[in-house]
Structure formats: C-alpha cells, structure tokens
Amino acid sequence: MxxxxxxxxxxxxxxxxxxxxxxxxxxxxxxxxxxxxxxxxxxxxxxxxxxxxxxxxxxxxxxxxxxxxxxxxxxxxxxxxxxxxxxxxxxxxxxxxxxxxxxxxxxxxxxxxxxxxxxxxxxGEETQIAGFLHRNPDFDGVICLPGTHTKWARISAGEIVNFQTFMTGEAFALFSEQSVLRHSVTTDAFDADTFAASLADAMAHPQALASQLFGLRAASLVADLGAAAARSRLSGLLIGAELAAARPYWLGQNVAIIGASTLAGLYRTGLEAQGLSITLAEVEDMTLSGLIAAHHSLKEVTT
Amino acid sequence: MxxxxxxxxxxxxxxxxxxxxxxxxxxxxxxxxxxxxxxxxxxxxxxxxxxxxxxxxxxxxxxxxxxxxxxxxxxxxxxxxxxxxxxxxxxxxxxxxxxxxxxxxxxxxxxxxxxxxxxxxxxGEETQIAGFLHRNPDFDGVICLPGTHTKWARISAGEIVNFQTFMTGEAFALFSEQSVLRHSVTTDAFDADTFAASLADAMAHPQALASQLFGLRAASLVADLGAAAARSRLSGLLIGAELAAARPYWLGQNVAIIGASTLAGLYRTGLEAQGLSITLAEVEDMTLSGLIAAHHSLKEVTT
CATH class of the missing domain: 3.30.420.300 (2-keto-3-deoxy-galactonokinase, substrate binding domain)
Incomplete structure (x- = not known):
C-alpha cells in the first residue's frame, strides 16, 4: 500500500x-x-x-x-x-x-x-464552493448546491457575497415519506413531463403551493392520478416554488450547479426552461478539490 | 343508567x-x-x-x-x-x-x-358542516374547518358548492417535530405578536415561504431567535401562506370557523386582521349536531 x-x-x-x-x-x-x-x-x-x-x-x-x-x-x-x-x-x-x-x-x-x-x-457547502473556485478561479455568478438543504450563493471576486438556504429536499422527504401523501407516491418511478409541467405551474403561481399538496392525495383517490405522476408532481411543485423564491439569485446570472447527478439534473431542467445556460459540477469532486485547496493553505502555515 | x-x-x-x-x-x-x-x-x-x-x-x-x-x-x-x-x-x-x-x-x-x-x-367535516347548517339553516358564506387538513367550503342554499383542502396542520407537525427546525422550536410557548407579524408577512409574500423556513433554524443559531418566537413564526408563516392561497374563498365573505379553540383562534386572528367578522363554532358540538340531524333523517327512512 x-x-x-x-x-x-x-x-x-x-x-x-x-x-x-x-x-x-x-x-x-x-x-x-x-x-x-x-x-x-x-x-x-x-x-x-x-x-x-x-x-x-x-x-x-x-x-x-x-x-x-x-x-x-x-x-x-x-x-x-x-x-x-x-x-x-x-x-x-x-x-x-x-x-x-x-x-x-x-x-x-x-x-x-x-x-x-x-x-x-x-x-460543508463552503468547501464545495472553495473546490469549484479552485478549479474555476475567475468564476463570477451564482452557485446552486441542491440537497437536503439547498444553498444558493452569489460569488464575486472569489468571495461568497451572500447566500440563502431552502429546505426543499427535506420537505420532499417529509411529504413523500411521512405525510398523508405517502399513500399516493408509492414508487421511485419518475415522469419527466409531469415534473416539468408542475415546476412551470409552481413558478407561475408559487403562492398556490399550500393548496396543491393535498390535491395530489385527492387526485389519486378520485381522479386516478398514478403514483409516478404524483411523485413527479410533488417534486416539480416543491422545486418550482424554490426556483420562484430564488429568482433574485439566478435571474440573468451565470449559474453553476454543484450536486449529485439526479437532483442536479432536476434543477438544471428547471433553470434551462428559464433560458439559462448551466454549468454542472459533481459534488464529491468539488468537495475533494476544496479539501485539497485547504490542505495547500494549511501547509503554507505549518511549514 | x-x-x-x-x-x-x-x-x-x-x-x-x-x-x-x-x-x-x-x-x-x-x-x-x-x-x-x-x-x-x-x-x-x-x-x-x-x-x-x-x-x-x-x-x-x-x-x-x-x-x-x-x-x-x-x-x-x-x-x-x-x-x-x-x-x-x-x-x-x-x-x-x-x-x-x-x-x-x-x-x-x-x-x-x-x-x-x-x-x-x-x-367527517361534511358532518360538522351539516351540524352547523342544522343550527344555522340560513347560513350563506364560507366555512373554514382548521385541523390536520384544513378545509374551506363555500355554502349556498344549504349546499356544499365547492371546497379546498390545505395540509397546513400536518405540515406544521412535520416541520416542528421531524425536520431540522425541531431543534429551534423546543417549546409549547407561543408569542402572539410574532405570530401576527409572521402571518402578515406570509400573506404579503406567500411565494417567499420556501426561503423562510430554514431561516428559523439559522436565526436561532446566529441571531438568538428564541424557541417561542421560532415556533410562533413557523405557525404564522404556514397559516399565512394558507390564508393567502385561500383568499378566493374568504375575501368579502361571511366566514364561520368550526374548530378546536386554540387553532380556531389563530385562524380567527388572521382573518380578523383582514377586516372580516368571524363566527366561531366548536367542533365537537357541530359534529354531534350533524350526527343528530343524520339520525333524524335516518328515522324518516326506517320508521
């Protein structure tokens, strides 16, 4: 070894x-x-x-x-x-x-x-950001880090200028696993068209989210909404509400997403539908890059 | 006996x-x-x-x-x-x-x-509505039934014209007991002023809800937000988002609330702040009244 x-x-x-x-x-x-x-x-x-x-x-x-x-x-x-x-x-x-x-x-x-x-x-996310900036030292724009607690960070001149956290991932887990909606989303299958339509719906009417969640349960009881459609709609509504609220972050910006492939892909789908061009970076890769950068700076101190 | x-x-x-x-x-x-x-x-x-x-x-x-x-x-x-x-x-x-x-x-x-x-x-709520109409046969307006799944029902000529369900009560339970926010709302105490201000905030900017939830956790970590204030703010944000989305139901309407005293009081506070005059009815009382009315109509059939 x-x-x-x-x-x-x-x-x-x-x-x-x-x-x-x-x-x-x-x-x-x-x-x-x-x-x-x-x-x-x-x-x-x-x-x-x-x-x-x-x-x-x-x-x-x-x-x-x-x-x-x-x-x-x-x-x-x-x-x-x-x-x-x-x-x-x-x-x-x-x-x-x-x-x-x-x-x-x-x-x-x-x-x-x-x-x-x-x-x-x-x-943790600050180290992923450090790793991304280690690889892309001239990046200026917004970094989105989807996850249990998704972060949006404005980056300028190498600094984290400000940032905002959304509990979207945790909310999806709670509603899909713990709430009455769990009876309606009993699948891991995904319907990309339903996701995209629901996301667009939530971005257009984010204030309606509170009224749309129970509708998933009701639609599966009285309108034959399938489990994959229900799950995809729940995901689209929650991510759409986040993108609507995060609009001041991404609107007209250069956006990079650091995330695991599936979830990062959902955010990219939503943002590209708004006409943005997205850079994707893999989360584990960026974390390691950030730790390497930290180790370099630590060596400067200790040697 | x-x-x-x-x-x-x-x-x-x-x-x-x-x-x-x-x-x-x-x-x-x-x-x-x-x-x-x-x-x-x-x-x-x-x-x-x-x-x-x-x-x-x-x-x-x-x-x-x-x-x-x-x-x-x-x-x-x-x-x-x-x-x-x-x-x-x-x-x-x-x-x-x-x-x-x-x-x-x-x-x-x-x-x-x-x-x-x-x-x-x-x-279940249909029986509470039946009980309310048994007592108030000329009621015309909107009945709000706060609970785990809050219902809003338009009533005209004794009929349930249409209705809408909000998962607000279940969402409050999930976020306050199961999510990362549970570390910040470790109390049953309540702060009426914080509730009212948060409710007004959510009604004015319901689309911001997705970004405000994690803020409760962050504020308790870095801005000394107390547990009672955090709990009251969570309640105000969620009920405020519901009232904003339910505006087509209550705006300019005659509104009755059927509910348990504490929760019904929170909805009344929010609606009175919008200039409405609210009738309150006790949930158990209305349920029993509805079951009595059902028993009367059943006797007409069976005797």
Missing part, C-alpha cells in the same frame, strides 16, 4: 467519507461509513475516524487530517466557529485544530459560513 | 368518540378511545365499538349507531362512497349500512364528499 501524505474527510450529518491522499494530491483510496455527526457522541468521533484510516497511520509522523462539514458544528467533534459572509470560502489557515488522543493524526476542521442578515448558515 | 335510544359516533384516523343519546337527543354519556381507523384492521372495528358502547346494549332491540369520519374510507370498516359536490351535506338517507355480527347494533356510516375538479375529498 502506498504511503498516505494526508487524509481528506467529508463528515456530514449522515455519512463519513475519507480519502487517503498521496503527496501529489492523488487519491490512493477512499472509504465511507454511516458514522455521521448525527449518530455520534462527542467522544465517539476519533474512534469513528480511526476505524477508516488506521491502515494509513504510522508511528513516525502525525498525518494531517482535513475535515469539512457538520463535524465542526456545536454538536460535532469540536466547534469550528463560522466565518461571516461576505468572505472568501474558509481555507486551512482558519481551520480549528482538534485535540486527538492518538498521536499519529493531526486533525483540522474547516469552519462553515454564516450570514447575519437575513440569518443563514452553511457547513 | 338511562336507556340509550341511539349512539352517535365520530370515528377518525386517530380517535374513536361515542355519545350515548336518549330519545330526546340529550347526551347520556360520552366515551373515547385511541382505536382510530389508522390502527384497526377491517375485522377490528366492531370490537373497538362494542368495547365503548356495551353498557348501553340490550337484547330486545338493535340500537341505531350513526358514524361519521374515516371509518367510512376504503381502509375503514366499510367504504361509504363519497357524495359529489355540489351537494347537500350527506344525511342518514344516504348512509351505508354495515353488516355487524352483534344483533344488538344497527350500524350506519355517513359518506364523505368528493369534488372532481379540482380533485378534493373530505370525510
């Missing part, structure tokens, strides 16, 4: 992902576990990390470990205080050093970014 | 409530259990009913039992097919007779009401 020069870590609420990196920032191997911040007590983080990276540790030197995500929240391993927008995406110079008990690791957690007015926060 | 002449039953998804009634429609006693439709298999309904009404049964005669609510749904004891709006609220003449095994009861289930375009359904 090649010797690792450092470890990159994306540590969210639900998952832990590590990459063993060589001295030229090439990936030697990557590993994941379900030991996310949400299931760990404060004294459980180090063991969860060591369980994945033990093969790369040596007694000669403390291996740098650079982490981003919810691991730095108040409920995480150690709180990495937010940077305040407008700001550059946080890099290694402002990372919080964590007191690990094992001398073979030297752990750093990158801060999230907060905004005071209107109040907003991100943890 | 006085002899019961008939039994009134409100059988919803979560609860079962029975009233033993004398021949002059006075309540002898009432009982409740948690044996709602949601926890019962089809062959469990009769036993759940008998567990509450056994003391009132005699071997001489089959006691009439008049039921409303989800007990008549496809997942209930027996399906009572919907009446179709526009229509009078269903009465005893159109009730579905259920084949009970015990000869001491004669069970009837009142149908719900459906609407084909736009698709919508109600089960």
């Amino acid at each position: 090649a010797a690792a020069a450092w470890i990159a870590v994306d540590w969210g609420t639900s998952n832990l992902r590590v990459w063993a990196m060589d001295a030229d920032d090439r990936v030697i191997a990557s590993h994941t576990s379900d030991q996310g911040m949400g299931v760990l007590e404060r004294d459980g983080f180090e063991a969860a990390l060591l369980a994945l990276i033990a093969p790369y540790l040596t007694s000669e030197t403390a291996l740098p470990v650079i982490c981003c995500g919810m691991v730095g929240s108040r409920q995480g391993w150690a709180e990495a205080a937010y940077a305040t927008a407008p700001c550059l995406p946080p890099d290694g110079k402002v990372a919080t050093r964590v007191a690990a008990q094992d001398p073979r690791v030297s752990v750093f957690i990158l801060p999230g970014v907060k905004q005071l007015s209107p109040p907003d926060v991100m943890r | 006085a002899a019961a002449a008939w039994i009134a039953v409100d059988w919803g998804t979560s609860n079962l409530r029975v009233w033993a009634m004398d021949a002059d429609d006075r309540v002898i006693a009432s009982h409740t259990s948690d044996q709602g439709m949601g926890v019962l298999e089809r062959d469990g309904f009769e036993a759940a009913l008998l567990a509450l009404i056994a003391p009132y049964l005699t071997s001489e005669t089959a006691l009439p039992v008049i039921c409303c609510g989800m007990v008549g749904s496809r997942q209930g004891w027996a399906e009572a097919a919907y009446a179709t709006a526009p229509c009078l609220p269903p009465d005893g003449k159109v009730a579905t007779r259920v084949a009970a095994q015990d000869p001491r009861v004669s069970v009837f289930i009142l149908p719900g009401v459906k609407q084909l375009s736009p698709p919508d359904v109600m089960r």
Whole structure:
C-alpha cells in the first residue's frame, strides 16, 4: 500500500467519507461509513475516524487530517466557529485544530459560513464552493448546491457575497415519506413531463403551493392520478416554488450547479426552461478539490 | 343508567368518540378511545365499538349507531362512497349500512364528499358542516374547518358548492417535530405578536415561504431567535401562506370557523386582521349536531 501524505474527510450529518491522499494530491483510496455527526457522541468521533484510516497511520509522523462539514458544528467533534459572509470560502489557515488522543493524526476542521442578515448558515457547502473556485478561479455568478438543504450563493471576486438556504429536499422527504401523501407516491418511478409541467405551474403561481399538496392525495383517490405522476408532481411543485423564491439569485446570472447527478439534473431542467445556460459540477469532486485547496493553505502555515 | 335510544359516533384516523343519546337527543354519556381507523384492521372495528358502547346494549332491540369520519374510507370498516359536490351535506338517507355480527347494533356510516375538479375529498367535516347548517339553516358564506387538513367550503342554499383542502396542520407537525427546525422550536410557548407579524408577512409574500423556513433554524443559531418566537413564526408563516392561497374563498365573505379553540383562534386572528367578522363554532358540538340531524333523517327512512 502506498504511503498516505494526508487524509481528506467529508463528515456530514449522515455519512463519513475519507480519502487517503498521496503527496501529489492523488487519491490512493477512499472509504465511507454511516458514522455521521448525527449518530455520534462527542467522544465517539476519533474512534469513528480511526476505524477508516488506521491502515494509513504510522508511528513516525502525525498525518494531517482535513475535515469539512457538520463535524465542526456545536454538536460535532469540536466547534469550528463560522466565518461571516461576505468572505472568501474558509481555507486551512482558519481551520480549528482538534485535540486527538492518538498521536499519529493531526486533525483540522474547516469552519462553515454564516450570514447575519437575513440569518443563514452553511457547513460543508463552503468547501464545495472553495473546490469549484479552485478549479474555476475567475468564476463570477451564482452557485446552486441542491440537497437536503439547498444553498444558493452569489460569488464575486472569489468571495461568497451572500447566500440563502431552502429546505426543499427535506420537505420532499417529509411529504413523500411521512405525510398523508405517502399513500399516493408509492414508487421511485419518475415522469419527466409531469415534473416539468408542475415546476412551470409552481413558478407561475408559487403562492398556490399550500393548496396543491393535498390535491395530489385527492387526485389519486378520485381522479386516478398514478403514483409516478404524483411523485413527479410533488417534486416539480416543491422545486418550482424554490426556483420562484430564488429568482433574485439566478435571474440573468451565470449559474453553476454543484450536486449529485439526479437532483442536479432536476434543477438544471428547471433553470434551462428559464433560458439559462448551466454549468454542472459533481459534488464529491468539488468537495475533494476544496479539501485539497485547504490542505495547500494549511501547509503554507505549518511549514 | 338511562336507556340509550341511539349512539352517535365520530370515528377518525386517530380517535374513536361515542355519545350515548336518549330519545330526546340529550347526551347520556360520552366515551373515547385511541382505536382510530389508522390502527384497526377491517375485522377490528366492531370490537373497538362494542368495547365503548356495551353498557348501553340490550337484547330486545338493535340500537341505531350513526358514524361519521374515516371509518367510512376504503381502509375503514366499510367504504361509504363519497357524495359529489355540489351537494347537500350527506344525511342518514344516504348512509351505508354495515353488516355487524352483534344483533344488538344497527350500524350506519355517513359518506364523505368528493369534488372532481379540482380533485378534493373530505370525510367527517361534511358532518360538522351539516351540524352547523342544522343550527344555522340560513347560513350563506364560507366555512373554514382548521385541523390536520384544513378545509374551506363555500355554502349556498344549504349546499356544499365547492371546497379546498390545505395540509397546513400536518405540515406544521412535520416541520416542528421531524425536520431540522425541531431543534429551534423546543417549546409549547407561543408569542402572539410574532405570530401576527409572521402571518402578515406570509400573506404579503406567500411565494417567499420556501426561503423562510430554514431561516428559523439559522436565526436561532446566529441571531438568538428564541424557541417561542421560532415556533410562533413557523405557525404564522404556514397559516399565512394558507390564508393567502385561500383568499378566493374568504375575501368579502361571511366566514364561520368550526374548530378546536386554540387553532380556531389563530385562524380567527388572521382573518380578523383582514377586516372580516368571524363566527366561531366548536367542533365537537357541530359534529354531534350533524350526527343528530343524520339520525333524524335516518328515522324518516326506517320508521
């Protein structure tokens, strides 16, 4: 096995992902576990990390470990205080050093970014933004990061100028899995035409969302609405309402989407229907790029 | 114990409530259990009913039992097919007779009401509406029935002309108990001023709802928003979005609210701020009044 020069870590609420990196920032191997911040007590983080990276540790030197995500929240391993927008995406110079008990690791957690007015926060997405800007240093425009909590961030001169969070992904999960609508969306199938029509409907009449959700259940009871159409319509209505509310972010802008392929594709469909030209970037790729950039800036400090 | 002449039953998804009634429609006693439709298999309904009404049964005669609510749904004891709006609220003449095994009861289930375009359904609320119209036979206007699934119904000439359902109550429960916002609304306390301001805000900008929900979490993290204020703001935003979408129902109308006191009071607050004069009616009272009216019409058929 090649010797690792450092470890990159994306540590969210639900998952832990590590990459063993060589001295030229090439990936030697990557590993994941379900030991996310949400299931760990404060004294459980180090063991969860060591369980994945033990093969790369040596007694000669403390291996740098650079982490981003919810691991730095108040409920995480150690709180990495937010940077305040407008700001550059946080890099290694402002990372919080964590007191690990094992001398073979030297752990750093990158801060999230907060905004005071209107109040907003991100943890993890700032590293994806840093990764995108590391690859596209001249980018000026808006970055959309779809997910459980979708973020929209205005970028200018390398800075996160301001940003806004939408709970669209979590709302979709709650309505489709926990609400009365779960009886009507009993499929993973998807109907692209219904999605597009529903999204357009919600963008044209976003204020009607509150009245349209129960309509999905009723239509499956009395108008034979199928499960795939119901699921696609729920998705279209919720994403359409978000795009309507986020219009001040994307209107007339240069927009990049950083996301997993399926969800990012839905946002792209909606935005391209508004005449925008979209750049897509893969989320894991951008996270790793951001961690590499952070490691570079950390080396400037520590060497 | 006085002899019961008939039994009134409100059988919803979560609860079962029975009233033993004398021949002059006075309540002898009432009982409740948690044996709602949601926890019962089809062959469990009769036993759940008998567990509450056994003391009132005699071997001489089959006691009439008049039921409303989800007990008549496809997942209930027996399906009572919907009446179709526009229509009078269903009465005893159109009730579905259920084949009970015990000869001491004669069970009837009142149908719900459906609407084909736009698709919508109600089960239980039609009986509350019938009860309200039994007491107020000349009412012409709009009835709002706040709850897990709030209904708005236009009433003219004694008929349900059309209606619309909003999932506001269920959405509040999901967001306050299951979403990331649960960490920010950890109280039952309520702040009336924050509620009123948030409701006005949502009515003025209902399309912004999608962007305001996560703001509650962020404000509690970075702007010291208290739990009572966060909870009141969540309630105000969701009810405000509903009132904005339901404007075609209430604008310039004579509005009655049938509901439990706390929730009905929130809707009244919002509607009075729009200059409306509101009539309040208590939900249990209206349900029983509707079941009494149904029993009268059933007697016309069976005697």
